[in-house]
Amino acid sequence: MKAVFLDQDTFSTQVSLKRIAKQVTALKCYQQTQASQVVERSLDAEVLITNKVVLDNKILAQLPKLKLICISATGINNIDLLAAQQHHIAVTNVSGYAKQSVAQYVFAQLLNYFSQPNHHIANVTHGQWQQSTSFCLHGNGSSELAGKTIGIIGYGSLGQAVAQIAHAFGMKVMISERPNAAMVRTNRKSFNQVIREADILTLHCPQTPATENLIDAQVLSEMKSSAVLINTARGALVNEQDLLTALKQNDIAYAILDVLSEEPPKANHLLLQNQPKNLAITGHIAWASIEAQQRLLDLVGDNIAAFKQGQTTNRVDL
Incomplete structure (x- = not known):
């Protein structure tokens, strides 16, 4: 499965993406992604990882290969869950890490x-x-x-x-x-x-x-x-x-x-x-100890692994 991380810059450079990379065949990371860039960068992705990038119906309709959206946060308001259901795209989030x-x-x-x-x-x-x-x-x-x-x-x-x-x-x-x-x-x-x-x-x-x-x-x-x-x-x-x-x-x-x-x-x-x-x-940093960030990203990797095995771990679209 090919994966794209749309906004890696929302995390510290001190954390590792190894557990995520282990679950996919290729991982392409962008520091930030503007709304006008999402479709172009995501066309070949089967997995999209996003913290704050918005994925609405207009965008999801143009991504026929997409199977899984991994929200690298707890909040889910940046994803159109109804549109994801309509396009048969699974959506997961993470919680408890911070x-x-x-x-x-x-x-x-x-x-x-x-x-x-x-x-x-x-x-x-x-x-x-x-x-x-x-x-x-x-x-x-x-x-x-x-x-x-x-x-x-x-x-x-x-x-x-x-x-x-x-x-x-x-x-x-x-x-x-x-x-x-x-x-x-x-x-x-x-x-x-x-x-x-x-x-x-x-x-x-x-x-x-x-x-x-x-x-x-x-x-x-x-x-x-x-x-x-x-x-x-x-x-x-x-x-x-x-x-x-x-x-x-x-x-x-x-x-x-x-x-x-x-x-x-x-x-x-x-x-x-x-x-x-x-x-x-302060600048929205209460959640962001290095340890918490690492737990979060490791949980994203676990969500991908669970999806590959047909499990519904941390699914928010069901």
């Missing part, structure tokens, strides 16, 4: 915010400790995670990994039920209770029509003024204008975003052009 990476990112950011190590290092670098009249230079101080309440919205493998670490820090964990749910499941709390009581609110749910703009002005107004919001899921979960207003008005204390509604964002993106001091933004 739980350690995302959980580590969440707590790296929380420790940075509550312990402020860079601030305390700078105090010594700039000679302030050396001039202190006391043995201890408090500076901005620090605050413990122990005893704080972390509200988790989305309790799949990522949310569960965050909860596990939170328990180790001695935190109170609240798992949110879906908004407007008729019944609150065992070991969960209502969405409204979670947003009101959480010291830290962390998002790990998928983007769906029901979750778009989940965090809006109303939700932000009900959160504690000392609360921290973390989004490592999808940018569209948060209404960015509402968040900017809330931060500027100190309706919440701090926000940490690893995702935005547009990626990569334009230079004049609302939150970048007007970024307040109580907002930290």
Whole structure:
């Protein structure tokens, strides 16, 4: 089977494609592929690997040799699944590869915010400790995670990994039920209770029509003024204008975003052009430890192997 990787540049150069290459007769990799280039580059492919390149009905109709699309991510919104079914093209994705990476990112950011190590290092670098009249230079101080309440919205493998670490820090964990749910499941709390009581609110749910703009002005107004919001899921979960207003008005204390509604964002993106001091933004890297990237690509290789054997492992088109 001939395979084409349409956007290899979405991964680090430090990871290996050996497990994928082992499953195909030929593997052609492109760093990035524009929409106008997809058909030409994919004509001979029986397997297409894509992270973010869109494959719609118009494109799939022109690829008669294509048998399998491997999404090198969990999200499937860049593939027209109905069209894939109509053209008898199997589609797989991968999941569960980034739980350690995302959980580590969440707590790296929380420790940075509550312990402020860079601030305390700078105090010594700039000679302030050396001039202190006391043995201890408090500076901005620090605050413990122990005893704080972390509200988790989305309790799949990522949310569960965050909860596990939170328990180790001695935190109170609240798992949110879906908004407007008729019944609150065992070991969960209502969405409204979670947003009101959480010291830290962390998002790990998928983007769906029901979750778009989940965090809006109303939700932000009900959160504690000392609360921290973390989004490592999808940018569209948060209404960015509402968040900017809330931060500027100190309706919440701090926000940490690893995702935005547009990626990569334009230079004049609302939150970048007007970024307040109580907002930290990183470039969608919470998932991307080297180990997580390697697990993901190895799972793509496993999906190809399973398909060749007639198995339906990780199929999303069925």
